[in-house]
Amino acid sequence: xxxxxxxxxxxxxxxxxxxARGRLDELTKPPGSLGRLEEIVVxxxxxxxxxxxxxxxxxxxxxxxxxxxxEGVSAYPQSVTAQMVxxxxxxxxxxxxxxxxxxxxxxxxxxxxxxxxxxxxGLVDRRQGPGTRNMTAGSAMTREEAVAAIEAGAGxxxxxxxxxxxxxxxGEMGIANTTSASAIASVLLSVRPEAVTGRGTGVDDEALAxxxxxxxxxxxxxxxxxxxxxxxxxxxGGFEIAGLAxxxxxxxxxxxxxxxxxxxxxxxxxxAARLAPAARHAMLASxxxxxxxxxxxxEDLGLVPYLDLGMRLGEGTGAALFxxxxxxxxSVYRDMATFKSAGxxxxxxxxxx
Amino acid sequence: xxxxxxxxxxxxxxxxxxxARGRLDELTKPPGSLGRLEEIVVxxxxxxxxxxxxxxxxxxxxxxxxxxxxEGVSAYPQSVTAQMVxxxxxxxxxxxxxxxxxxxxxxxxxxxxxxxxxxxxGLVDRRQGPGTRNMTAGSAMTREEAVAAIEAGAGxxxxxxxxxxxxxxxGEMGIANTTSASAIASVLLSVRPEAVTGRGTGVDDEALAxxxxxxxxxxxxxxxxxxxxxxxxxxxGGFEIAGLAxxxxxxxxxxxxxxxxxxxxxxxxxxAARLAPAARHAMLASxxxxxxxxxxxxEDLGLVPYLDLGMRLGEGTGAALFxxxxxxxxSVYRDMATFKSAGxxxxxxxxxx
Numbered sequence: 129x130x131x132x133x134x135x136x137x138x139x140x141x142x143x144x145x146x147x148a149r150g151r152l153d154e155l156t157k158p159p160g161s162l163g164r165l166e167e168i169v170v171x172x173x174x175x176x177x178x179x180x181x182x183x184x185x186x187x188x189x190x191x192x193x194x195x196x197x198x199e200g201v202s203a204y205p206q207s208v209t210a211q212m213v214x215x216x217x218x219x220x221x222x223x224x225x226x227x228x229x230x231x232x233x234x235x236x237x238x239x240x241x242x243x244x245x246x247x248x249x250g251l252v253d254r255r256q257g258p259g260t261r262n263m264t265a266g267s268a269m270t271r272e273e274a275v276a277a278i279e280a281g282a283g284x285x286x287x288x289x290x291x292x293x294x295x296x297x298x299g300e301m302g303i304a305n306t307t308s309a310s311a312i313a314s315v316l317l318s319v320r321p322e323a324v325t326g327r328g329t330g331v332d333d334e335a336l337a338x339x340x341x342x343x344x345x346x347x348x349x350x351x352x353x354x355x356x357x358x359x360x361x362x363x364x365g366g367f368e369i370a371g372l373a374x375x376x377x378x379x380x381x382x383x384x385x386x387x388x389x390x391x392x393x394x395x396x397x398x399x400a401a402r403l404a405p406a407a408r409h410a411m412l413a414s415x416x417x418x419x420x421x422x423x424x425x426x427e428d429l430g431l432v433p434y435l436d437l438g439m440r441l442g443e444g445t446g447a448a449l450f451x452x453x454x455x456x457x458x459s460v461y462r463d464m465a466t467f468k469s470a471g472x473x474x475x476x477x478x479x480x481x
Numbered sequence: 482x483x484x485x486x487x488x489x490x491x492x493x494x495x496x497x498x499x500x501a502r503g504r505l506d507e508l509t510k511p512p513g514s515l516g517r518l519e520e521i522v523v524x525x526x527x528x529x530x531x532x533x534x535x536x537x538x539x540x541x542x543x544x545x546x547x548x549x550x551x552e553g554v555s556a557y558p559q560s561v562t563a564q565m566v567x568x569x570x571x572x573x574x575x576x577x578x579x580x581x582x583x584x585x586x587x588x589x590x591x592x593x594x595x596x597x598x599x600x601x602x603g604l605v606d607r608r609q610g611p612g613t614r615n616m617t618a619g620s621a622m623t624r625e626e627a628v629a630a631i632e633a634g635a636g637x638x639x640x641x642x643x644x645x646x647x648x649x650x651x652g653e654m655g656i657a658n659t660t661s662a663s664a665i666a667s668v669l670l671s672v673r674p675e676a677v678t679g680r681g682t683g684v685d686d687e688a689l690a691x692x693x694x695x696x697x698x699x700x701x702x703x704x705x706x707x708x709x710x711x712x713x714x715x716x717x718g719g720f721e722i723a724g725l726a727x728x729x730x731x732x733x734x735x736x737x738x739x740x741x742x743x744x745x746x747x748x749x750x751x752x753a754a755r756l757a758p759a760a761r762h763a764m765l766a767s768x769x770x771x772x773x774x775x776x777x778x779x780e781d782l783g784l785v786p787y788l789d790l791g792m793r794l795g796e797g798t799g800a801a802l803f804x805x806x807x808x809x810x811x812s813v814y815r816d817m818a819t820f821k822s823a824g825x826x827x828x829x830x831x832x833x834x
Contacts, residue, residue: 158682163791220818329511438516465573472564
């Protein structure tokens, strides 16, 4: 399945993008004056290969635990992962509120929470195990486990797209998963862990130093091959990160724009882009996280985020906020009058009068 | 009336802001992890002096013509001001689309369009004349005209607030009004016109040089007194800019947050802040325009914009986009679960575990 997905990922449709740009320039505003809102329209059109829509946005929030949490790398105990999933199911978390605001469907899936949550209304079971193994003592996953988690995420995205999703967002929950994401970024970007390791949910200086050392140790123990993204993902990744890489690949294979959330979701996207470089064209970066490694990964992906609000929560909250911008952009494209239809004079001879 | 407004403007309610911050820190997310979304909540609470709401946002889009358009400072002919007002009334402009997206009421008022539009459904008549006089040949308005326009704008805002508006946005339309706004910024910020003059709707290099020289000439002819904002507004301002200064003062006097749009709306806010320094506390900067003078004015006002999307359209489009962020912020504040209500463990001893 993974090989089929990778094969199906094609470059963007430049002609559809140019058609969208042509229409934008006929609307009753100076050309380009809506700035990056216009860029969003052109990006969505290029990915879709047709006029852009945001009728059925779906946000995937995948949860899993990480064996490396045992190393004391998070400000919160591991129990919080399962508790936050319960919060998602009751609708009390930030992602619930923000997804409701933009009328996005939210798909909450258990990719491997330490405490099994059982069959629950609103929870999708894609458990790959009771969390990954501690990556400081060996590989977090086997290569087969990593592929299975990617395919599980891709399957959920393909289902949603079959049911009409025309914009897909990525989000996650998992205590210690910034540690895993930093390890992935360090290896795939070939930078030292210090350059891509931040405070996550808010650790102090001492814990930040410990977290950086833990990442260094995990990389030293596992020696992931930077030219083999599956190897990196298996050795220092996580089940939810693999699942989100699958969402990105599935969306790209079906020409559906995929909106990246913050640091961890972008690490998943980086894995996807290493597996299929053309997948980058389907991605939009919703916001810039305060995690120091985020900007470096976005730069590698050639993405400039649309929002810069100092957020660092994850869950898909940045992706949800972005849905409004995308919808506003599409409404401008679809609903504004043209100079011709409104009978408005254009620039006088192209210069000032 | 203006004197009464200025007297009524009070500092923000720090206690209400602190209460909002206290509740934000109880919600199921690491403290501060929603970044500037949390800042919006605290700002709205401080202005209102109570829990923040965004139930009835109203955007004021004021239109007027400028005598200085005769100097060839715009890429578009003066006829476009009236034509765009017609477009507003038919619902085909960007501000119509974006205000509908956020379910904001839009108040379109004629503050002095060159071609009288007559009584029209949806158009508020606050005509102060058929546009300002050409400021390169003398004062654009008399001081009395400037005060009357401020009071007309304030009156509209007070009416809306009486009918329930809890968030007010500012926007404008007027060919050549970036020239007026640049002149205001140059004088009130004590910087050379070059530093605050940009391409507006998109003039070429030659017209940009002419526009800058026109501003220089208008300042030389009128010698506005930088310590007297009413003098500056009358001599180099515009009717719609005066009206928006009135909106800002009225909102501040009634403790209603006022969301600034781009360059021209911010020039109006700068005039308001010079008349009543405490009015600054009621302001939120929606976005950073590409006009070079915008960042300088925002800095003077102590405001950091929430969006930076390369927009330069005006009309209130940035203010409308911001309404979504404000609403998202308020929903987070109002609807998220607390750690206690959700039974979620907090940080382990405040440090990493």
